Every structure is written in structure tokens, then in C-alpha cells.
Amino acid sequence: MTEAGPAAPAAQLATRGPVLLIGTGLIGASIGLALTAHGVPVRLRDASPSAQALARDVGAGEPEGPDDEPPHLVVVAAPPDVTAGLVGAALHAYPHATVTDVASVKARIQHELEGFGVDLTRYVGSHPMAGRERHGAAAADSDLFVGRPWVITPSAVSRTESIRVVRDLAVDLGASPVEMTATEHDEAVALVSHLPQLLSSLAAARLVTAPERALGLAGQGLRDVTRIAASDPTLWASILVGNADHVRRTLRGVRDDLDALLSSLDRAAEDGPLALGALAGIAGLISAGNDGASRIPGKHGGTRRRYSEVTVLVPDRPGELGRLFSEVGEIGINIEDFQMEHSPRQKVGMATLSVLPGVAGTLVTELEERGWRVVVE
């Protein structure tokens, strides 16, 4: 949970309450926390009484009651398979409210809703691109959406006013609203979210029967590729079946590449490493991967910023990292990014400081003058 410190400004929000949150898991409770912190009245509803009570306890809002004023905005934050039903019921129950949902698949929900015969002019789907590996209101964080894209998927019948209400919610929570159609959204998340999840799981699944000694050789590459393989199976199965058509199209491309790779490897295994076409087939895939990876924008949005990296060996005892950072502060150089890596069985860590290229030389000189051992990348 977030402990609001003195740095939190209580700016005026555009979002008008009461807001009814249906579903008080990680996403719902995080929305509730952020709105409540800014004085917007939030009511909570969850199929699980204990989940609802937990969300109240972390400060996400108050449980709904029979005498509540009707909501101005309803946010459905439930698993994808129950979302359309909850949205339809809310549109019916609150004839003046804007209703949105935050499910990670969009076209199927839109399609289900069209079968319900409810007033869809007040419905605008959305999907905040935020999350974490932990679940439930206990992991809620009012800063969860800060700086993240929040996809908004109006339909052809969505009212302009309702679209504005959902955009305001995204902006109020610190996110960047991005408008696309439901289909564009589903195609995009198949590529940037569902594809990496499945390839990470496919890689990690091979390790179930791996010899222990082999795993002892694991390096950072394997750790990075398999990090998100720790995700929740039930939640992900529900997300993936809801976007099955786009996901299978992407995965068929993977299977074609994999089949081509396997036939290059077969040639090399049977006719030796210089077998006709074997090297070119493999290098072609790695090379396509180079091209694809280079298209991913940097963390800061836009193209990747180029930083210089300066790696410093830091003794593994209290205060050493503090001394390093306070000396970098004295030198007056801003650290753009930072990574810490420990060497196993060594009482030393490698602290990699990313700085703007123009100042790396100064940083190295100044750190060495202060007795630090520096490795220049």
C-alpha cells in the first residue's frame, strides 16, 4: 500500500464522484486508493465480502450501501470472463452513469455487450497497461498507473461525453490515454503482452526436467527471458482465451519461424555445421530478432535514450552504496538509471550507473580520484 508522504500533492481532479468500483482486486483497489486520496467519493462492490473489506481497509473507498447516491462513473475491474455481464448490469441499473471496464481484452467484451440490448452509448472500454506480479487489494498502489499507457477503446456509438469521462479518469491517475479501436487494442496486446508471456512460459517449461547441474550454469539471459513465467496461470488462461484469435495468429508466425529453425538445425546435426543453408537460416532468425528488438521504444517513451554506463565495484557492506551515491551527488552528476549485480561467492557488487554520455568521463575521473574501482563499458 502507498504511504502518502509530504511529497504527494492533492491536486484537483477532473473526475467527479461518486465512483462505483465493481471488483476490488489489484487494479480496482489501486484506482480507489488514488481517487480517495484526492477526495473523490468511491464506493466498493466485490463478489467476495473479504476482498471488499480488505479494499476498504487499505483505503480504497467505502462499501456501497442501499442509500448511496447513484454513481456518476462505474469502473468494472473484474476478470475478463465476467466483465461484459457486470458492465451490462451497471448500464441497466444506473441510467445516467458512464461505465468503463479495465479488462485486458476488449473486442470480445464489446461483442458480448452488443447481444445484451442495453444502452451502449454510455459504455467506453479501457485497459490500463499496468500491473505487477502480486495480486489483490493488499498489493494496491495509488501510483500503479503513473506514466503508463491507458488504452481507451470507444465504440462507434460511444458518446463524446462518456469518452471524456474515461480519459479524465486515466489522466487523473497519472496515465497517458491512448485511443484505439477494440480490435487494434487486442492485436497490439497479442504482440506486446501475450506473446512475451507465452514465450517466457515456453522457455521456462523446458526447465522442469532440466538437470540441477545445468541450472547451476544459468546466467542473466535465462533469468530475464523467464522472469514473467512466474505469472498466475488462471488469470492468464482467462486473458488468452479472450484474445484467442489474435494470439493464435501471432503464435503461428512463431511456429513457422521455429519450424524453419529446426530444419536448419537438422541439417547441421546431420550434415555438419557447414551444411548448406544451416548457418544462414539460424543467423537470419537472430538477425530478425535484432531488428524487432530495436523497434521497442525505450522505457521513457519515444526512442531509446543512449546512456553511457559506468560500472563501479562496491564492497558488500552497509553504507558503501550510500557513500558511492553521496559522492556521485557531490560530483553533481544525475544518475539516469542504475543496476546492481552481485557476484556469487564474492563480497563485492557491481553497481552500473547510467549517465548522459557527455559526463561519463568526468564521473570516471572523479570516482577514481576518490578511490573507487571503475570498469568503463
Place this chain on the structure above:
Amino acid sequence: MTEAGPAAPAAQLATRGPVLLIGTGLIGASIGLALTAHGVPVRLRDASPSAQALARDVGAGEPEGPDDEPPHLVVVAAPPDVTAGLVGAALHAYPHATVTDVASVKARIQHELEGFGVDLTRYVGSHPMAGRERHGAAAADSDLFVGRPWVITPSAVSRTESIRVVRDLAVDLGASPVEMTATEHDEAVALVSHLPQLLSSLAAARLVTAPERALGLAGQGLRDVTRIAASDPTLWASILVGNADHVRRTLRGVRDDLDALLSSLDRAAEDGPLALGALAGIAGLISAGNDGASRIPGKHGGTRRRYSEVTVLVPDRPGELGRLFSEVGEIGINIEDFQMEHSPRQKVGMATLSVLPGVAGTLVTELEERGWRVVVE
């Protein structure tokens, strides 16, 4: 290159020179740098005169000459496809030297050598599990091997004395020697190194034709999975054809899992998300991925240490991170790991400090007293 600071101890090494390095790229030059720094005489040979001169310039040793004393140890650090030829020639030219290589495939090289009719009792293959995304002597680093596993693959005929010489080299460079057979090694790297490389490339290759707007939604999951997709195609093609048999066996397992996944997705796409078996098939794969990922030992070797994470919002200006670390130092708590994440379009970073679980509460309280905004995970 490493700038040896006052912290570098010049301990006595077990490795006896002269050492002849054949191949002066990243690995060869890094070995040369570390040995030279400790006073072991190193001679350099590279098919490329400019690569050899660069290695000399960074301090990796002296170019070999006609009057050199014969080497006590020869290290072949060349691409896998030329390694056996160079090892064979060295065994023939220096009848008293131990010869090792550092290629990332082992059984094929052993097999090729057996066809040469040279004295293989003095040959011991090896493979330091270290590297970086940059290549060549300019990226050399005498600390490259510190704390990394260094696999040593003696054959049935390798002399005990030669095995000891290669172990000493690994230990002298700060690595942890791990003995296995060449086949065990090749099977292990197919899983922990070649598999993640290829799945990362397969994922990234799908992005070549992705719409720009889709890529704008990319998050940390996609970035982690595709990080190593930026690797060198030529080098990797040569590594993979050299281990084609083990790699294809691992990839066939991936293809079986992928085919099962595709048939679950086909069912969901055609008969709806509740189609018989669709959810179970997908959840089964994600769940196997959970199990596999949990088997990867932590960075520190052994099982993963459990840390508590404390995330602090840090204003993006010089000195703030320094102030944070120096205050953590004052509090007297050691930081076991650290990650910095910037929010796009926000002048704030999220600094995640990993600390031993028993001290997280104290850290949070003390930081909040000092006015930091803290998010507890």
C-alpha cells in the same frame, strides 16, 4: 577496460607463464588483462593483426615473437568452428604445454580433435560462462569472470596435471570451476543459454512487422524477454550449429508445447472461451512455466534468497538518489539489491531497495520519518 584502482590486490597466482593466447577478442583479451595485471607473462596471437595490436594496447599482453620461451599454457579463444584446428596445431607445436579452449560448444571440438592424431592427454576443454553484449578487446575486462561458473570438460585421456592447470586458471580469474563431461556441458548450455537466446529471438522477430502504435504499449515484460535478442547473428549461428543436436532436441519440446497451446487457442477461437479443454491447456503451460522458473537458482548461487522490497519515489534531479543512499547508510541497513525505474513523462523515479526481511519495517519507518514517499511491496 578496467582501471585498476587502489582496491585491486596483486595476489600471487597459481597460473605459471608464459601463457600463449590464440584469439584476442573479448574473452581472450580479458584473460590476458587479468593475468598481465598479476605479472604472469602473456603472449598474444590473432589472425587479425589489428585485433592483436588492440589487445596489446589495452594491456592484455605482448605480441608473440620468434625468440619466445615455449608456453606453459595455451588458451585458444577463437570462434567454435576454428577452435579444434587451432588446439590441434598448438598441441603439436608445443609438446610440453597444456592446451585449453574457451569455446561455448565442447563435444564437437573434442570429436574433431580425436580425428587429428595429436596427443590429447594435454588438452582440457573449458567454457567460462561469461560474456557481454559488446565484442572485441576494446570491451575486455579483467573482472569478466569474477564469480561466474567456468565449466571444465576433461576427456577420458586428459592428464590430472593438465586438468589442474586449467582449474588454476579459472580460480585465478575469480571464476568457480565446475567439472562436467563435454556432453553434459553441451546439453546444459542448450537449456540455459541457447534456449533463452532462441526464444528471445523468436519473440522479437514477431515485432519486425508490428504496428508502431502497438509497440508504444510495450512494458517491462516485453523488454525483459527480448533483451538478449540484440545478440550477434554470426557468432550465434556458429555456436548453434556446433550444438545442433542438443538444441534441436530442446526446441522439439518447445514445438510440442506450442502445438498443444495452438490447439487450445483454436478451440477457444472457434467454440468460445469456455470450449472444452481450452482453459486447462493454456493454464497447464503457464503453470509448467511457473515450476520451471522456480528452479532457476538465485543470482547469488544456491536457492533464491528472499528479500523484502521497499520502493521509494525519488525526484529526478542530481543528488536525490545520493541523499537516499546516504540516509539508508545512516540508518545502517545493507542494500542487497537495487532497481531503478523511471516513469515516462514524470519527473520521478521508483527506486526499489531489496533488504533482508527482518529490517524492512525499520527501513520504511526511518525513511518516512526523513520525508521519503515509500511504497511497500
